[in-house]
Amino acid sequence: MNNIKIAVVGLGTVGSNVVKSIESLNKSNKVNQKIQFEIIGISAKSKSKKRIIDINKYKWFDDPIDLFNFNFDVLIELIGTEKGISYNLIKKALNQNINVITANKALLAKYGNELFTIAKNNEVKLLFEAAVAGGIPIINLLKNSIFLNRINHISGILNGTTNFILSQMEKNNCTFDESLKLASEKGYAEQDPTNDIEGIDSAYKITLLSSLCYGIEINHNFSNYSGINNFDIEDIKYAKKLGYKIKLISESMLIDDQIYIDTSPKLINENHSLARVEGVLNAINIKTDHLKSLFIEGEGAGGKATSSSIIADLYELITSKKDSKLDSSLSNLKNIKSYDKNSLKRAYYFRILVKDQPGVLSKVTSILTSKNISIQTILQLNEEKINDKVPIILKTYETFEKNIQETINIISNENFIENKIVTLTIHN
Amino acid sequence: MNNIKIAVVGLGTVGSNVVKSIESLNKSNKVNQKIQFEIIGISAKSKSKKRIIDINKYKWFDDPIDLFNFNFDVLIELIGTEKGISYNLIKKALNQNINVITANKALLAKYGNELFTIAKNNEVKLLFEAAVAGGIPIINLLKNSIFLNRINHISGILNGTTNFILSQMEKNNCTFDESLKLASEKGYAEQDPTNDIEGIDSAYKITLLSSLCYGIEINHNFSNYSGINNFDIEDIKYAKKLGYKIKLISESMLIDDQIYIDTSPKLINENHSLARVEGVLNAINIKTDHLKSLFIEGEGAGGKATSSSIIADLYELITSKKDSKLDSSLSNLKNIKSYDKNSLKRAYYFRILVKDQPGVLSKVTSILTSKNISIQTILQLNEEKINDKVPIILKTYETFEKNIQETINIISNENFIENKIVTLTIHN
Numbered sequence: 001m002n003n004i005k006i007a008v009v010g011l012g013t014v015g016s017n018v019v020k021s022i023e024s025l026n027k028s029n030k031v032n033q034k035i036q037f038e039i040i041g042i043s044a045k046s047k048s049k050k051r052i053i054d055i056n057k058y059k060w061f062d063d064p065i066d067l068f069n070f071n072f073d074v075l076i077e078l079i080g081t082e083k084g085i086s087y088n089l090i091k092k093a094l095n096q097n098i099n100v101i102t103a104n105k106a107l108l109a110k111y112g113n114e115l116f117t118i119a120k121n122n123e124v125k126l127l128f129e130a131a132v133a134g135g136i137p138i139i140n141l142l143k144n145s146i147f148l149n150r151i152n153h154i155s156g157i158l159n160g161t162t163n164f165i166l167s168q169m170e171k172n173n174c175t176f177d178e179s180l181k182l183a184s185e186k187g188y189a190e191q192d193p194t195n196d197i198e199g200i201d202s203a204y205k206i207t208l209l210s211s212l213c214y215g216i217e218i219n220h221n222f223s224n225y226s227g228i229n230n231f232d233i234e235d236i237k238y239a240k241k242l243g244y245k246i247k248l249i250s251e252s253m254l255i256d257d258q259i260y261i262d263t264s265p266k267l268i269n270e271n272h273s274l275a276r277v278e279g280v281l282n283a284i285n286i287k288t289d290h291l292k293s294l295f296i297e298g299e300g301a302g303g304k305a306t307s308s309s310i311i312a313d314l315y316e317l318i319t320s321k322k323d324s325k326l327d328s329s330l331s332n333l334k335n336i337k338s339y340d341k342n343s344l345k346r347a348y349y350f351r352i353l354v355k356d357q358p359g360v361l362s363k364v365t366s367i368l369t370s371k372n373i374s375i376q377t378i379l380q381l382n383e384e385k386i387n388d389k390v391p392i393i394l395k396t397y398e399t400f401e402k403n404i405q406e407t408i409n410i411i412s413n414e415n416f417i418e419n420k421i422v423t424l425t426i427h428n
Numbered sequence: 429m430n431n432i433k434i435a436v437v438g439l440g441t442v443g444s445n446v447v448k449s450i451e452s453l454n455k456s457n458k459v460n461q462k463i464q465f466e467i468i469g470i471s472a473k474s475k476s477k478k479r480i481i482d483i484n485k486y487k488w489f490d491d492p493i494d495l496f497n498f499n500f501d502v503l504i505e506l507i508g509t510e511k512g513i514s515y516n517l518i519k520k521a522l523n524q525n526i527n528v529i530t531a532n533k534a535l536l537a538k539y540g541n542e543l544f545t546i547a548k549n550n551e552v553k554l555l556f557e558a559a560v561a562g563g564i565p566i567i568n569l570l571k572n573s574i575f576l577n578r579i580n581h582i583s584g585i586l587n588g589t590t591n592f593i594l595s596q597m598e599k600n601n602c603t604f605d606e607s608l609k610l611a612s613e614k615g616y617a618e619q620d621p622t623n624d625i626e627g628i629d630s631a632y633k634i635t636l637l638s639s640l641c642y643g644i645e646i647n648h649n650f651s652n653y654s655g656i657n658n659f660d661i662e663d664i665k666y667a668k669k670l671g672y673k674i675k676l677i678s679e680s681m682l683i684d685d686q687i688y689i690d691t692s693p694k695l696i697n698e699n700h701s702l703a704r705v706e707g708v709l710n711a712i713n714i715k716t717d718h719l720k721s722l723f724i725e726g727e728g729a730g731g732k733a734t735s736s737s738i739i740a741d742l743y744e745l746i747t748s749k750k751d752s753k754l755d756s757s758l759s760n761l762k763n764i765k766s767y768d769k770n771s772l773k774r775a776y777y778f779r780i781l782v783k784d785q786p787g788v789l790s791k792v793t794s795i796l797t798s799k800n801i802s803i804q805t806i807l808q809l810n811e812e813k814i815n816d817k818v819p820i821i822l823k824t825y826e827t828f829e830k831n832i833q834e835t836i837n838i839i840s841n842e843n844f845i846e847n848k849i850v851t852l853t854i855h856n
Contacts, residue, residue, distance in 0.1 A: 021718070025576055030643070034754060129573075135719045137573030144572065144747070145557075145565030148453055148739045215458070273725065276704065290449070290736035291563045291726060297701065298722040308718035311576045319572070321749055326462055 010078030011044035017303035103130035109204040112218040120331035127313035135305025149288035155251035160280035161196040198227035206250035258339035350394035438506030439472035445731035531558035537632040540646035548759035555741035563733025577716035583679035588708035588728040589624040626655035634678035686767035778822035
């Protein structure tokens, strides 16, 4: 294909930047006179919205489904609904042997198995570099650079909004609400930030990465998650005393041929590369049979950065074989079970607010000991006493989640406890 | 090609690991029953050397040139001579339409233009992921993920030996000699470490990266370099007082359609991602028209990590089109001029050891002022006085190299100066 016919649906920040990138590409010496990218039509909800591009240069479609009355090679889907119109357009395109490029992580995490299979059967591509970690080319890295590695572990910070909030809380001593408000003002948080702050957005992304890493079926139900809603600044402060930061970490690994996928706020040693990822940046760390650590960091969102990933997908369409014997296209995937997280051994952080009375510390430690939990560090912070209550901060050695839950139940019933006990896992 | 016939020449740490990786790949479920990698012959200087592989499983060639009596698809060249046998083998292979995978940065930096052209003309590939930054897939990233970006700047730490030495000096307060000795003991430095510590190895690598980034002819003469031989621990200490670390930074950018390529020890803000790269790790930072910053860090050397890059090249051979319209194969490159580094504006660090006498500080500052150099920070470290000599540490605003040289000449002639003045550029 010397002339690549493209339809772009969805013209928000990313979509508009994609059109702009394509316009400059056609003039660049890398592309000019070799290939032309021709935008055969565009479609979005509002025609009148102010954009960085002149939409009058292109054929406008009020209903994107009408695009299919014309011939084109690639659908770039940037509407981003979890099902509905995005799903219909992508499925229709693939069924008509049209390649698809999308940034729609929710849709792929939920309906990816079906859609990638259609793509495979019809010998077209369904590409999604922009769906995970914005401008970081993690998908290409997994599909090409280290495809022949055996991946042991992948972990990352996959949501810029929550990382901004946590960075803000830590650096400027702001509350969760203040930080979320600032994120909204700066355009880093959506009007309804639920998907971000509850960890759902990150969970979609680690679901997709897991399938690429381990060649397993996309099963979003396996993706455990908890978010940072109403996260308490105290924990960030106390974690720091232990030499840790708190980050919303998504991770995934195979254990005994079962898959463990998790997104949750975790303590992470301040010297770990992921601990240093600040603000809206995203980052991913990978361990393989060949590589002790491969770390990549960059912009996780934004029109220009995400557009970089969309045009990387266009480039892949042009340069890769359709019928490669070794297949990284997310079809013919293994169906495996989810690992029971209660079997996982982890180190934990505890914050227990206790009445300042004699014998409490020894009571707490004896309860932990009775549950076979060994304490690595313990801080009783008398200088933090408020209303006769004192926080006890604990870092345990590795133990089972079940032990932690049982311990919480016992300690919670003690009369020296008034508040909820906070526990967080420690990333290693 | 369902059965890929491979010849491996050079069986040091990397070569042996490559053979081992190929053995496991053939058994892995990603490869097994789809493609077989068949090693049709191996060759190395010493047959009797102890290795992690059983060489008796393969046909041994005392003279690698005899391999060409047999049919094969890929030559993996890991002998690594700058010309001689490596050059002869690679050229012969390409001329006989055999693909080549190599880790030989010196050879490609010197003879790459000729060799990539032969490869292009014969429609075979000359791949070199392992030649730059060991296990970091920077070549694939530049050739595929961000090929359609316009790259503005690339900088990196491309030599693990020197980074280990500098990290060691900084963390453990060792001298250069002590650190180099430790690097040798740990196997991080070669018997003759000249290429590493003088910056030559890094210079080869940034030469190759520059051609990929900017589509320019490989011209190693354009690659300015200076190393860290006999680097003084004092400068690491004083840089720290200013909030900087010292790293051997390779960088490259286009200025006015001319190319500037440099490798030198530089001060780098301690909050910069590259400043945090410790020990033998390598890392690269890229700025493009789409990406404010893309940072990747990993192992820069070692048998397993480098083998990961070699097998990534094998994967590329299988999956990419031979005749892609958009070409990232380093042929048909632009011939451009080298940017005159005297025209470059940089901030500088000065260490001037002066006699502890009145008026010296004002004399130094007035000389700088007379050369239009503005001082951003100045420290006169009286607590560091030794034998009546006191160091003055300066950080300037951006200025031309020419001004710096003239200033050094003037100050050096003052009678309050006894030692050589140290200047280093500051990375921004």
